[in-house]
Amino acid sequence: MKNKIKKQFRWALLFFLTPVLLWLVLLIVLPQIDLFIMSFRSENDAGEMIWTVTNYLNFFQEPIYWLTFVRTAIYSILVTFLTFVIALPVAFYITKVVKPKFQGFLTLLLLLPFWVSEMVRVYGWMILLRESGVINHFLLKLGFMTQPIEMLYRDSTMVLGLVYTSILFMVVPLISVLDSLDDSLIEAAYDLGANMWSILFKIIIPHAAPGIVSGSIVVFMLTLGNYLTPNLMGGKNSLWFTEQIYNQFIASFNWNQGSAFGFLLLFLSSLVIWVGLKLSKQSLSKVVQ
């Protein structure tokens, strides 16, 4: 009897394990290994494939490549920081300040735009900001300007678009951590004479740390890997690293160079996530929940 149960349980294990293994091995593990291998292969002068580090050397020798890489990293950190600064008051307002009966409605309102495709949202910003756009139209009508100005294709618009695209992933974790913050802590601090800033830095931010970390990780990763927003809102000057990858793959058809770039991007994102987790002493499996 016991034997039979054991046997059944093994069958169940096999039944569940097979699709999961197929998924993870065929679509995640092997492709990543292939990416890694390909990044160390290149054609030599005779047109044969050989093992080499040329692809990585190219990256360090061509300033345009590594400058783009550094630029992308710095802008991603800036975007992550901006989303945090913008999102914290909103999350605080919804959890602590507004009347409880509006809470659900405001949260719903907050989520709605993010169900819409990123493509549509970026397009909306484009028709707002471009030279013949809606904002220019109103500014001209109201007499603030005599000549329309191109607001698209600037670094600042690109940052605006990136913040817009990813801010939800900061607001939601912040709302959930602030929800668990006991109001009486803030009340006590207030009674003892603390001002707004010391309450913010000594109570709210330490309590919200787990939410800040998980929000930052997701925002950073999404920003770093974004192609659509920098490409459409930053235009030709956007110089985003994913565009370099795209160019190598689709335009130059140099897949080996492209995989080296891809691997470097993967390395950067893993590194930043790892540092973030270490600094805040959290584990990945906890953060995703």
Added chain:
Amino acid sequence: MIRSLPQSKGYAIGFKLYVIFYFTFLFAPLLVTCVLAFNDSQFPSLPWKGLTLGWFTADLPERVGIFHDQINLDSIWVSIQVAFFVSLLSVTAGTCAAFLFEQEDFRLKQLLYFLMLAPLVIPGVILGISILMFSTTLGVYFEENWNLDVGLFRPGFWLVVLGQFSFISTLVTLVVSARLKKFDHTLEEAALNLGANRFEVIWHITLKYLRPAIIGAGAVAFLMSFENFNTTLFLVGSEATLPINLYLQVRDGSTPVINAISFLLIVGTSMAALANLYFSKKEA
């Protein structure tokens, strides 16, 4: 500071203004897109030239509304098919993974769990190129060794489905696992004691319990697939999905027909999102 504490008038008004400003920022691009879909102009911009439904219904040489625009209609249909298969596959794999990680024990479970989480931290672009390359490697290998030309390994419909499936499954796994964690195991034990075997228990009891989570995750998977761009970009063949198709049109200059499509998308996804929320609230 907070509700229970006295607050100065300046603080309250300032905070309210900030939140109003934030919501304006959130909705302005969507609202403008929707409004300009009805503007009687050849360009998606102001001035307002009067109300028209032309960008939806017209079929004139200089103005083709979305309902007659075959290229865009085709790409919408491709996206629906992709999203259908992605949600079907990812719900299957994700539910299996949830059972695997919540109810089974085996060696290297921790390692596999981390692998399952990996797609969350791999940028979509990297998933796209790695799957593109691996499938090409396989295609070359099959061709050289067995002289087989497998269409699946070339960029196209099924590769897009697989690419999106590779990371959407992780989200399904997390959603279904969260519900499975709350499951009362005495129900399963009772059924086992009464003579049911493991699969009967899962089919009749556990899956019934998980149904709301599975339906919710399936809906989210559908939406995520429908709007995916980064991974799809590298795997797409001749059949463009809607976001890719829109991207190509916007890059090369746009007409209000894109506003019309956006309007339909905004209305459609908002309704789907509201329905999803409504049902998940009801079940909870």
